[in-house]
Amino acid sequence: MTIDWDRISHITKVDPAKPLPSDLDVLEGTDLVLVGGSDDVTEANTLAAIRSVKDAFPSMPVFQEPYSSAHVSKETIETADSVAVPAVYNGDRNHFVGKHVDLFTEVGRKPESLLGSGLPVVGDLIASKGVDAISELTTNVIGEGYVVQHLESTAATTSGVETTYTSEQVAGAALATEAFYGFPIFYVEYSGTYGGPEDVAAAARYLEETTLLYGGGIDSQSKTSEILAAGADAVVVGDCFHDDPETFRETIPE
């Protein structure tokens, strides 16, 4: 599935460890679903959540956003439209580069196993098909340059974030994403609190090809509008999807 980011302004973050609302129709106004979380998340409940959303809305783009390589498998990569792996600029080494090398080392270690154990192993031929299979698979794995701006959040704790960035540093990280790392997404994350439009405006200045997302404390249409007006491509709405469908509906732009 090719994602037309111009048509995406509202994204729902689904925590696979929480029960889905009994009526998934609440997702009607959202443009993309991001499935991921930290506590009690597994590869199995991630896959189940992706499939539930796909069953209800077959044309909805669904991304997995894994917090650990243990949540990623050949099945999640193939079932989700993309696996968007956070790279946390102001996190610790493990959350920018360490985990990623581990993930790709794991994926690349035994290309043969990707082809299934039932296949006869014909020396280099199978290995070379395995390499092709891995190349194919990894095209579905993309990077999200993250800045986590709320220290009192699980996202900050689990990513080793000890200091937030100034708006100038947010702009620098955005420019590095656009010009150097080439991740398709840059994400300003205020996880659980509303951060206002300043960081978004600073980042938007340098982003042309990169999609700019904002998450944190969005609980009304006026906040959605303020963030979109500052230059974000989309807002990400999480908590109230599971807890408060009324508020969730109010976050959807007109």
Add this chain to the structure above:
Amino acid sequence: MTIDWDRISHITKVDPAKPLPSDLDVLEGTDLVLVGGSDDVTEANTLAAIRSVKDAFPSMPVFQEPYSSAHVSKETIETADSVAVPAVYNGDRNHFVGKHVDLFTEVGRKPESLLGSGLPVVGDLIASKGVDAISELTTNVIGEGYVVQHLESTAATTSGVETTYTSEQVAGAALATEAFYGFPIFYVEYSGTYGGPEDVAAAARYLEETTLLYGGGIDSQSKTSEILAAGADAVVVGDCFHDDPETFRETIPE
């Protein structure tokens, strides 16, 4: 200048803090020059070295490989064909992400100043031209995914490398470069010692779009051949360029 990597198999690393050989003709057989180093390197001697090579060989691609953002300026970016910034996978946080955000924060901080102080400041117009100028400038800055495999080297010490990678991890870092970070270059660096073909072969397996370079201990044509046969696009030859032109000539592939 667009670089045709298919025509580049031998690269010379020039240390701008060391005197250039009196006869630069020794560079005739090399395909690209990389200017950079750590001790006593400045923005000024970097710029002088780039210009000396360009004066002698106007069509030679010359890259700056900076060790510090203090070595980078608008002039170096504009004079070199590319500024290739190392991102050291097995280094410390500062040498994968920290320095890069600092560099891009610095570049992005005052777009107005890039246009020169003589220009009248007309509100947003000048700022927007500044942003364009920065976008233009940063297209010349590219990433090099590095793995430093010799612990007893200045490169390892200055990058905070405390452990070398296994060949499987080298392959993982290569795959991460190709599929996730998108740096155009992956560099296996044995700085000062010859590492043999294993890591190069492991990395080559997963690299299609990424250029694969190897550096370290190349002092004969047979070593050059062994590394190229293992899948490297080019060898990088440093020390003997300054010290031992006879040996340097022997490293050039036929």
